Amino acid sequence: MVDLSVKLGSLELKNPVMTASGTFGYGEEYEDFIDIHSLGGIVVKGTTLHPRQGNDYPRMAETPMGMLNAVGLQNVGVDQFIQSIYPRIKHYKTNILVNVSGSTVEEYVETAEKINELESIPGIELNISCPNVKEGGMAFGTSCPSAIAVTSAVRDVYKKHLMVKLSPNVTSIAEIAKGVEGAGADSVSLINTLLGMAIDAHSRRPVLSTITGGLSGAAVKPIALRMVWQVANAVKIPIVGMGGISSAEDAIEFMLAGATAVEIGTANFIDPRITIQIIDGIRSYLESHQMNSVQNLIGGLITE
Amino acid sequence: MVDLSVKLGSLELKNPVMTASGTFGYGEEYEDFIDIHSLGGIVVKGTTLHPRQGNDYPRMAETPMGMLNAVGLQNVGVDQFIQSIYPRIKHYKTNILVNVSGSTVEEYVETAEKINELESIPGIELNISCPNVKEGGMAFGTSCPSAIAVTSAVRDVYKKHLMVKLSPNVTSIAEIAKGVEGAGADSVSLINTLLGMAIDAHSRRPVLSTITGGLSGAAVKPIALRMVWQVANAVKIPIVGMGGISSAEDAIEFMLAGATAVEIGTANFIDPRITIQIIDGIRSYLESHQMNSVQNLIGGLITE
Amino acid sequence: MKYIHDFTIVSNERQTTDFVVLTLQAGEAPLPEIHPGQFAEVRIDGAPGVYLRRPLSIHDVDYDKQQIKLLVQEVGKGTKILTQQAVGSMVNMVYPLGKGYDLPDSKRVLLVGGGCGVAPLLFLGRHLKKNGISPRFLIGTRTSANLVRLEAYNELGEVMVTTEDGSAGTKGYVINHPVMRTEEPDFDWIYTCGPEPMMKILAKYADHHDLTCQVSLENHMACGIGACLCCIAPTKDGNKCTCTDGPVFDSKYLQW
Amino acid sequence: MKYIHDFTIVSNERQTTDFVVLTLQAGEAPLPEIHPGQFAEVRIDGAPGVYLRRPLSIHDVDYDKQQIKLLVQEVGKGTKILTQQAVGSMVNMVYPLGKGYDLPDSKRVLLVGGGCGVAPLLFLGRHLKKNGISPRFLIGTRTSANLVRLEAYNELGEVMVTTEDGSAGTKGYVINHPVMRTEEPDFDWIYTCGPEPMMKILAKYADHHDLTCQVSLENHMACGIGACLCCIAPTKDGNKCTCTDGPVFDSKYLQW
Ligand SMILES: Cc1cc2nc3c(=O)[nH]c(=O)nc-3n(C[C@H](O)[C@H](O)[C@H](O)COP(=O)(O)OP(=O)(O)OC[C@H]3O[C@@H](n4cnc5c(N)ncnc54)[C@H](O)[C@@H]3O)c2cc1C
Ligand SMILES: Cc1cc2nc3c(=O)[nH]c(=O)nc-3n(C[C@H](O)[C@H](O)[C@H](O)COP(=O)(O)OP(=O)(O)OC[C@H]3O[C@@H](n4cnc5c(N)ncnc54)[C@H](O)[C@@H]3O)c2cc1C
Numbered sequence A, B: 001m002v003d004l005s006v007k008l009g010s011l012e013l014k015n016p017v018m019t020a021s022g023t024f025g026y027g028e029e030y031e032d033f034i035d036i037h038s039l040g041g042i043v044v045k046g047t048t049l050h051p052r053q054g055n056d057y058p059r060m061a062e063t064p065m066g067m068l069n070a071v072g073l074q075n076v077g078v079d080q081f082i083q084s085i086y087p088r089i090k091h092y093k094t095n096i097l098v099n100v101s102g103s104t105v106e107e108y109v110e111t112a113e114k115i116n117e118l119e120s121i122p123g124i125e126l127n128i129s130c131p132n133v134k135e136g137g138m139a140f141g142t143s144c145p146s147a148i149a150v151t152s153a154v155r156d157v158y159k160k161h162l163m164v165k166l167s168p169n170v171t172s173i174a175e176i177a178k179g180v181e182g183a184g185a186d187s188v189s190l191i192n193t194l195l196g197m198a199i200d201a202h203s204r205r206p207v208l209s210t211i212t213g214g215l216s217g218a219a220v221k222p223i224a225l226r227m228v229w230q231v232a233n234a235v236k237i238p239i240v241g242m243g244g245i246s247s248a249e250d251a252i253e254f255m256l257a258g259a260t261a262v263e264i265g266t267a268n269f270i271d272p273r274i275t276i277q278i279i280d281g282i283r284s285y286l287e288s289h290q291m292n293s294v295q296n297l298i299g300g301l302i303t304e
Numbered sequence C, D: 001m002k003y004i005h006d007f008t009i010v011s012n013e014r015q016t017t018d019f020v021v022l023t024l025q026a027g028e029a030p031l032p033e034i035h036p037g038q039f040a041e042v043r044i045d046g047a048p049g050v051y052l053r054r055p056l057s058i059h060d061v062d063y064d065k066q067q068i069k070l071l072v073q074e075v076g077k078g079t080k081i082l083t084q085q086a087v088g089s090m091v092n093m094v095y096p097l098g099k100g101y102d103l104p105d106s107k108r109v110l111l112v113g114g115g116c117g118v119a120p121l122l123f124l125g126r127h128l129k130k131n132g133i134s135p136r137f138l139i140g141t142r143t144s145a146n147l148v149r150l151e152a153y154n155e156l157g158e159v160m161v162t163t164e165d166g167s168a169g170t171k172g173y174v175i176n177h178p179v180m181r182t183e184e185p186d187f188d189w190i191y192t193c194g195p196e197p198m199m200k201i202l203a204k205y206a207d208h209h210d211l212t213c214q215v216s217l218e219n220h221m222a223c224g225i226g227a228c229l230c231c232i233a234p235t236k237d238g239n240k241c242t243c244t245d246g247p248v249f250d251s252k253y254l255q256w
């Protein structure tokens, strides 16, 4: 029997496979396809202090082996989440993390404070990297001082696992990772979407209502993997890797590069059972490589 | 008859389709497949002051709809270029630009000075964005002051068209574009490759000898298009767009976003005739959209 | 309950240059109950440039034979490859998705389809008929060559046709057909699927005559199951997902 | 002169679980002259995850029938799809690429292949025979089930075999075959293609016995025509492109 469990600081994951915010709803959407309890964790939708309608339609464009989205953090707001969604999902026997977003430091802090009270939510993923909102979002994650500021402020009020989700749209992601580590983050997750754009050559218009949007899916994997590697060489806190992961091999590559766990995003759209297939695939890999624990993979890249 | 010609400052292009440095050799490699004279321009291999052997094998990894390369500027050096290659290609009835690279500002300057003497070379593309060399290269292109420094220094000695090739591995490409515009660049070209990485899950080793490499091909198109759009909103000098262009529609999208011309890179590997097909496709597009000049496309994105 | 299943293509019948009907055989597991207007997210492998699944309406269901039919219009990369799949090949589908059409509170109904929007109306017609309601179809196309499967619709009820070029039926758009030009419409419910401009005109028409109009939207989708929030339509209650709250909406509910 | 042409698959013969021989029919234009050891860059459409062309050796050429054969081993995404292509489908190739094997300055030659490295040796054997030289083949595989097209090689000359498990021929690697264990080899030239460790051993062997050894490298390639500089091998003159200066090199020229 191979051991699939990993530890993200205080979080114990039965396996390293989590789901990425904004791609897995609140988990309920996937109940018909998989056993949610079997996941290492789920990160629910980006949640803000107040409800948000998000951006106008169209919000999606397909790209070569990827997609652009411009959802813009549509969500019911943290109060509604606590009142009506949390009670429905808190029984999941997995780590439920809430992805917290905001336009101001105060909004982040207030939202985090509210979630701090929820017994069955062992951590938050602080989203300082959403490219699809006009204010806040990515702006926090692309400058080191502001990333530090928002992380410290939330750290002051949030007592459980604080994961900070980094933006790839920066010159040095390692520098920002070091910044948020210093500001008290328990872990970092990366990458959020890369800022991209799609144009319809024939109508001569942008495809998305917001002109630019966030790129995700298999296409971004090489960039995400490089960033995980760079961050792993820069920080001591655990790393949750994501960006285009679509198979067990992909997940293993991220772990070899230094990730303790992974999140699966866009690939859920292509196959709603993919998370479970990845867990099974990691198990088979370990068996066929005669390794008894998935922890042996973490940072196990051989570079001579 | 539709007019396909465009002007890049002093450069007159018979059509907006050029080839990207490092993907088209010196043009000769493609002579069996296409009529080189029909191209808007060719940008030859990255050329340095001294000959370079480049990085060790393996230098290439296939990725979803893209590829990583770690060639590392293998080239014969500028003197050898002038002595033995230039005489062979100078008859091409197209704009031949030399892509100039270096590890120090002095190297860039010296190389540019030598190329300044070549009658049939109407311009250089200053490569301050190569991610595959240890010194110089991308380092120049990811910080605004150093991008300005190398551009100014070359501007002082180089009298013809000075195109500066920007790195996408930055927080704000528009800022760097503005910097090099101020430093005297006649045009900017973008994007060079995105820093990426590939791992072989089974051997647990990096695929590339250099661990990380430069990502190109269709996968990067949405990012490249976004950057062209951002730069077009920031500078007045003409823009040469590239990154994943594989069809006439792709090329047109870059022009709509603000590019005056485009470069075709990785797509040449998939079909060595692609440049000519793109030129033909642009012509058909203009005809079917009843436009008489390709110049009408430049910056023609309709955003209400 | 939603499923993800492999189906085998047991027939691939070309209707016109653009349209193909695929008949898909389910495996062992019995087909779930499917409501007219529901759709499937179809995986299309081996189509260069196709990354996401493609939403396609359930065109017809045969519970006895365990078969589903899709009516596919070739419009781009994915549909072009799907329609070329050989008999015997596999198609993976996530289904049945979304909310379908409601049963009417009147027996006087008109089913109006344009383009590939005719697809869900066949199964809807069959369902209505089973519930004692005679469907009447009004089908609009650009030209007669684009009329597909009229015989199948004819088996269920009256079929009226408009073509933009007048090559069959009434010349013009569906709204120009005599059945829509009477002082008092002889139907109380409109079910429609097709190009948005057409559906908007029908929604206005329904408003004007105080009819119920159920429209089926064809918004671009990434997940099809309510997870990505890409497919939204603005409604009286804010943005709603076309894939879970729709694709069928009451036209009055939409902020059109 | 290099060309880019569409070919039609006229036969697809499976040899073993891994190996397939594809016979490709050229179009109108006459086949160019092809040298043994040259290769084609084959486009593989409809294979998810395959973006670049794949280099494959010219396995055989029939100028009269205008046909080229490829011997393809299924090792990954692209080769798996290529070997499933139906007769009648098209394959686009850029060819003939690279420098092939040289004619020997002696009549005593040995052609040593391992894995899919046997592919170019058939055409080489045919070429040698046409030039009055009797080729002798030494083919090494893991197990007898992987031995492919022995009859074709047999038509051209003697065929010797080694298998790692001893299920056919001599047990062991090619280097363990009696023909290589004599004091004095009875050949002056070795032509080889196969796994790099095998070729390196042969190169050493050739050095030791002062023979000529031409090896064909299977480096990863992006362009196949000398434009990308991805496929380099270190040589006495620095890095050289496998696709244009090779794939065949004199083993002494390589910095092994
Ligand atoms: C609920 C629903 C039911 C549908 N039912 C049917 C049906 O029964 N039969 C049928 O033929 N078509 C149906 N469609 C439309 C069908 O999904 C699209 O035609 C298809 O996705 C286009 O894919 P493609 O790869 O061929 O086109 P692409 O090459 O991706 O694009 C070609 C054109 O199609 C449009 N398009 C692309 N993706 C979508 C998408 N997801 N939804 C809508 N338009 C798109 C593009 O904007 C472009 O104009 C339905 C759509 C929805 C949302
Ligand atoms: C000059 C030359 C001639 C060749 N001749 C033949 C031949 O006649 N018959 C034959 O079956 N094979 C031949 N090969 C090898 C063949 O190119 C690879 O097996 C093929 O590209 C693998 O593609 P794939 O998509 O199936 O594998 P992938 O899924 O891409 O990868 C599977 C495995 O194959 C390796 N591989 C991937 N791409 C290449 C590549 N371009 N070159 C070598 N290995 C690669 C990968 O490292 C991996 O281990 C030749 C290679 C070269 C360079």
Ligand SMILES: Cc1cc2nc3c(=O)[nH]c(=O)nc-3n(C[C@H](O)[C@H](O)[C@H](O)COP(=O)(O)O)c2cc1C
Pocket (backbone or CB within 6 Å): A020, A021, A022, A023, A045, A046, A047, A069, A071, A073, A099, A127, A130, A165, A191, A192, A193, A215, A216, A217, A218, A220, A242, A243, A244, A245, A263, A264, A265, A266, A267, C228, C229, C230
């Ligand atoms: C439709 C969609 C919505 C997303 N919404 C959020 C979000 O609300 N908060 C967040 O931090 N990331 C969001 N993301 C980013 C993903 O969580 C993930 O970081 C990114 O998609 C890269 O992973 P992938 O390539 O596996 O999808 C969203 C991504 C997609 C595709």
Ligand SMILES: Cc1cc2nc3c(=O)[nH]c(=O)nc-3n(C[C@H](O)[C@H](O)[C@H](O)COP(=O)(O)O)c2cc1C
Pocket (backbone or CB within 6 Å): B020, B021, B022, B023, B045, B046, B047, B069, B071, B073, B099, B127, B130, B165, B191, B192, B193, B215, B216, B217, B218, B220, B242, B243, B244, B245, B263, B264, B265, B266, B267, D228, D229, D230
């Ligand atoms: C194999 C290879 C070698 C390259 N060498 C150079 C180079 O020498 N100088 C340079 O400025 N860019 C170089 N590039 C980058 C390309 O010119 C281009 O900027 C990039 O590939 C993006 O365009 P594409 O997606 O169309 O290939 C190279 C790219 C590839 C794939």
Ligand code: FES
Pocket (backbone or CB within 6 Å): C220, C221, C222, C223, C224, C225, C226, C227, C228, C229, C230, C231, C232, C241, C242, C243, C244
């Ligand atoms: S398509 Fe994802 S929510 Fe509707």
Ligand code: FES
Pocket (backbone or CB within 6 Å): D220, D221, D222, D223, D224, D225, D226, D227, D228, D229, D230, D231, D232, D241, D242, D243, D244
């Ligand atoms: S494969 Fe491009 S130079 Fe050899």
